[in-house]
Every structure is written in structure tokens, then in C-alpha cells.
Amino acid sequence: MNIKLVKRYTILGILFFLPVAFLLMLYPAKHNYLALDVVNENVQDIKGLSEYDLKDHITVLAFFGKKPLERATAASNLKELIYNKFKGFKHFQIIVFLSPEAKADLPALKREIESHEDLKYWHFVFLDDEQTQQVFDGLRTDLPLDGNLSTARVFIVDGDLNQRGRLDDRTERELELKKPAYDLTSYDCVEVAILKNKMSEDIRVLFTEYRDKRKGKFDSSTRRANDLKGITDEQEN
Numbered sequence: 001m002n003i004k005l006v007k008r009y010t011i012l013g014i015l016f017f018l019p020v021a022f023l024l025m026l027y028p029a030k031h032n033y034l035a036l037d038v039v040n041e042n043v044q045d046i047k048g049l050s051e052y053d054l055k056d057h058i059t060v061l062a063f064f065g066k067k068p069l070e071r072a073t074a075a076s077n078l079k080e081l082i083y084n085k086f087k088g089f090k091h092f093q094i095i096v097f098l099s100p101e102a103k104a105d106l107p108a109l110k111r112e113i114e115s116h117e118d119l120k121y122w123h124f125v126f127l128d129d130e131q132t133q134q135v136f137d138g139l140r141t142d143l144p145l146d147g148n149l150s151t152a153r154v155f156i157v158d159g160d161l162n163q164r165g166r167l168d169d170r171t172e173r174e175l176e177l178k179k180p181a182y183d184l185t186s187y188d189c190v191e192v193a194i195l196k197n198k199m200s201e202d203i204r205v206l207f208t209e210y211r212d213k214r215k216g217k218f219d220s221s222t223r224r225a226n227d228l229k230g231i232t233d234e235q236e237n
Contacts, residue, residue, distance in 0.1 A: 040140035040163035065150030066099040074189035081195040153186035
């Protein structure tokens with residue numbers, strides 16, 4: 001047998017299998033992160049106020065009030081960075097509350113956000129002032145609605161009517177410096193970085209939690225970050 005050929009194939013084999021072996025070693029590694037916090041319980045369902053239901057859904061709630069076109073930027077960011085990413089997932093929906101007097105502005109708002117795509121899981125609900133304030137008051141937030149019953153911030157509500165977010169949103173640096181804790185109970189749709197780096201990740205964590213609950217694998221304290229890559233098997237066309 002040609003010794004040179006043996007050495008050549010041995011080296012090629014090592015070069016081929018070494019990266020594969022390295023990836024196999026990394027796969028089962030535990031990269032843990034905390035489950036998404038429940039920041040508020042018993043959020044008011046809207047089944048009695050509309051044809052839609054928060055129960056058994058993962059919902060993003062938005063309040064665009066009396067002048068929704070003033071929230072066009074927030075709506076576009078929410079659509080591009082959150083809705084487009086999660087609209088195929090089972091039980092996901094976005095519900096936007098508007099005042100009855102805003103009906104005339106709805107076609108223009110839809111034109112701002114549709115981009116030739118359907119809004120099948122994006123619902124608009126018209127509530128009077130008292131109803132809107134009642135729903136909003138049931139959410140945990142430190143910022144009120146403005147004079148038009150509107151805000152650029154949105155909220156995540158799970159299928160058990162719990163508001164989700166972060167009880168401690170400090171960065172690693174802030175933790176090292178022992179800065180006081182602060183929460184994240186709503187997400188500013190004008191801030192693209194918050195939608196991309198925080199809200200998107202938080203919704204992914206929540207979907208993973210629900211998938212693991214169905215499979216009986218849910219750990220309420222920690223889970224593998226790699227599991228996030230598997231949630232696409234829950235998508236519906």
C-alpha cells in the first residue's frame with residue numbers, strides 16, 4: 001500500500017471530521033437563559049368587547065387611539081420587525097385599539113403598513129374612551145396614554161392572560177456596577193433596537209416556552225438557547 005496515499009487520506013479525513021466532531025460536542029452544551037418573566041397577572045380579556053380573544057393566544061397589544069396616523073412609524077416598525085417575523089406562528093396575533101372616530105383613517109394606516117402582504121393576524125378593534133382606558137389600566141406600565149388615547153409602546157400578553165416582559169432589564173455592565181434594577185414591561189416601537197434586540201428575543205423565548213410545555217419539557221427556571229432555533233417547526237402556512 002502506498003504510504004503517501006494513506007497519509008494523504010488520513011489528513012483529509014481528519015480535516016473533514018474534526019469540524020463535525022467539534023460541532024457535535026457543542027450541540028448538547030447547556031447555554032441557559034431565563035424564561036420570560038410574568039410582570040403582571042389577570043390582564044383583561046377583550047372577548048366581551050370585540051370578536052377577538054386574548055385567551056390561548058400570544059398577543060401584542062397596541063394603542064393608537066384617536067389619531068392613528070400619528071403612530072404610522074411605530075406601526076411600520078412593529079409590522080416589519082415583529083409581525084413579519086412571527087405571523088406564521090400558531091396563535092400569534094397583534095391587536096391594535098382605535099377610537100371610533102379613527103375609522104376614516106384606517107385605510108390610510110393600512111396602506112402604510114401592508115406592503116403587499118396580508119394582515120390576517122393583525123386586528124383592529126374600535127373601543128370607546130372608557131373601554132380603552134379600562135383595558136390599558138389592566139396593564140403594568142409607568143407611562144400613561146396621551147391625550148389621544150395613544151402610545152408608541154406595545155405589550156406582550158400570553159395565553160393565560162399574563163403580561164410578559166423583564167423584571168430586571170439591566171445589562172451585564174450595570175449588574176457588575178450593581179446599578180438599581182429596573183423592569184421592561186412594554187416595548188417602544190419607535191426604537192428599532194428595542195424591537196430587534198429585546199422584543200423579538202422575548203417573543204421567541206415565549207414561543208419556546210409554549211412549545212416545551214406541549215412536549216412536557218418546560219423548565220420554569222432555565223432552558224437551552226439552542227431550542228430557539230427549533231421553534232420554526234411550529235409554523236403554519
